[in-house]
Amino acid sequence: MKNILILGAGTAGSMMANKLSRVLDKKEWKITVVDPASTHYYQPGFLFIPFGKYSRKDVVKPTEKLLPRSVELIKSEVETLFPGENKVVLKDGKSLAYDYLIIATGARLAPEETTGLLGPLWQKDIFEFYTLEGALALADRLKNFNGGKLVMSIVDMPFKCPVAPIEFVCLADDYFKKRGIRDKVEIYYVTxxxxxxxxxIAARMLNQVMQERNIHIISDFYIEHIDNENKKLVSYDEREVPFDLLTIVPLNKGADFVGRSKIGDELNFIPVDKHTLQMPQYPNIFVLGDAAAIPTSKAGSVAHFAGEILFENILHIIEGKAPAEKFDGHSNCYIEVGQGKASLIDFNYDTEPLPGTYPVAGIGPFKLLDVTRINHWGKLAFRWIYWYFLVKGRALPVSAHMSMKGKKVVS
Amino acid sequence: MAEKIVAGRTIQVNEEGYMTNPSEWTREIAAELAKEEGITLTDKHYAVLEFIREKALAGETLTIRKIGTSGIVDMKEFYQLFPGGPLKLASKLAGIPKPTSCV
Known part of the structure; x- marks a missing residue:
């Protein structure tokens, strides 16, 4: 009996467990998934919660319901990985051996890394929307916000879903317009x-979208600390941005066991070959999704596209062959801009987002780098695709590799 | 792409003044380029530049935080040594390409 061990039952881990269990012979292979969380979150849905468009029930399902029955789920945190010994030790001291290891432990928020972020204003006038609890608390606060400076700020790169803060300010613009108080709110985007x-090319489009919505961009602003008493952000070069209500993307870090196991970078993300997702010294260890330090977005779409490639490669590798496919950094995101419309970007390691149609050249139905209603419907429909196809590892009618078909080359 | 004579040597630079061939870099070139930016290089500056070169040439992506946790300087000092956009400025003086952030 051989063991495939998957750390993490998020988007990447669940998808791989489903895909592999469908094709591997259960008499020969045992698949084990380790994750302490009982709940699987549809994280793209968090964005809509502060504005009352989604509630808790729209974004949660039990972790085990999304995994196949033949897979063993161990609800535990990982203490340490010993890559030289093909062994993972769990928090309770239990040790798991593996033949192949997939690390899919994602990224977590680390608000403790920024001075003043967890101060007296935390969850009173300072919020995040990357957790369900954070997004729900922000929804309550927004209902009672009747005017002043709303500041959206980002602590550092990389962070999950890099377009989410842009979407947040656009949806906030919409929200305050609907409440009839847009003229009483100043919106700042601090990055x-x-x-x-x-x-x-995408920056040009997004700058214009933000300009049209009267959202002020403050750039090259690297937060040193948050002054709770005077309600302002202070940067390393001593600039200040005052706020009445602050929504922030805290520093993102990889899982703590990565640091303990000494396999990560300074943020606990794990360097891997960007085409095969293998750890250079340990070819039987793969890192999928946000946990990997590769030069593309931390996003579900990347986990999905990279997962398709990894799945094919693992099937080759366990037969003693070389990996057959190379991941090209393909990433793809809908960008909600309010007013019932959205944009869509599609890109990879080498090609920046370009205008055109997706997924079918010349037809779409989605328009790249354009703002349309059908893109917005695509974003909403994606929740169903996520629960019933993506996490379940079922095939979607889109290519894992980025395609230049349907794209217009512009400069 | 253009050529530029700095500290008696010809170097290749792009339109933003970043060196395109890191192997052409010398400490003297760094000092001259720094002068153009109004900075006089100290040992601390050089220690940062050497660190950046070593990491960049090994293919690592550099961030302000990586330099701030290098043990050479903290983030505040990094800003003081290379005012404005420290990573961009330090990369320019270290003779490596302009850092690109991933989305």
Whole structure:
């Protein structure tokens, strides 16, 4: 009997457990998943919660319901990985041996890393929306916010779903307009980057979207601390941004066991070969999803596309062959911009987001780098696709590799 | 792409003044480039530049936080040594390409 061990039952881990259990012979292979969480969250849905569009029931399912019955789920945290010994030790001291290991432990928020973030204003006037509890608390606060400076800020790169803060300010613009108090609210977008977005062509589109919505961008702002008493952000170069209500993306870090096992970078993300997702020294260890330090977005779409490639490769590797496919960094995200519309971007390691149609060239139905109603419907429909197809490891009619078909090359 | 003569040597630079061939870099070139930015390099500056070169040439992605946790400087000092955009400025003086953030 051989063992495949999967750490993490989020998007990446659940998808791999489902895919592998469907094709591997159960008499020869045992698949084990380790995750302390009883609940699986549809994280893209968190964005809609502060504005009352989604509630708890829309974004949760029990972890075990999304995994196949033949897979053993161990509800525990990981203490340490000993990659040289093919062994994982759990919190209670239990040790698990593996032949192949998939690390899919994602990214977590680390608000404790920023001075003043967990101060007296935390959950009073300072919120995050990357957890269900945080998003629900923010929803309550927004209902009682009747005017002033709303500041959306990002502590550092990389962070999960890099377009979410842009979507948040656009939806906030919409929300305050509907409440008839938009003229009483100033919205600021504060980022450590030199603009709203990193890739130039998409940045142009997003800058325009934000300008049209009267959202002020403050760039190259690297937060040193948060002054709770005077309600302001202070940067390392001593600039200040005052706020009445602050929504923040705290520093994102990988799982703590990565640090304890000394296999990660300074943020506990794990460096891997960006095409095969293998750890260079340990070819039987793969890192999928946000846990990996690869130069693409931390996003469910990346976990999905990379997972398709990894699945094919693992089937080759267990037969003693070389990995057959290379992950190209394919990432793809809907960007909600309010007013019932959304944009869509599709890109990889080498190609920045370009205009065009997706997934079918010339037809769409989705428009890349454009703002349309049908893109917005795509985003809403994606929740069903996620629960019933993506996490379940069922095939979707989109290619894992990015395609230039349907894209227009512009500069 | 253009050529530029700095500290008596010809170097290749891009339109933003970043060196395109890291192997052309010398400490003297760094000092001259720093002068153009109004900075006089100290040993501390050089220690940061050497660290950045070592990591960048090994293919690692650099961040302000990585430099701030390097043990050479903390983030505040990094900003003081290379005011404004410290990572961009330090990369320029270290003769490596402009850092790109991943989305």
């Amino acid at each position: 450590p980057l030199s603009g709203a977005f990193t890739k130039p």
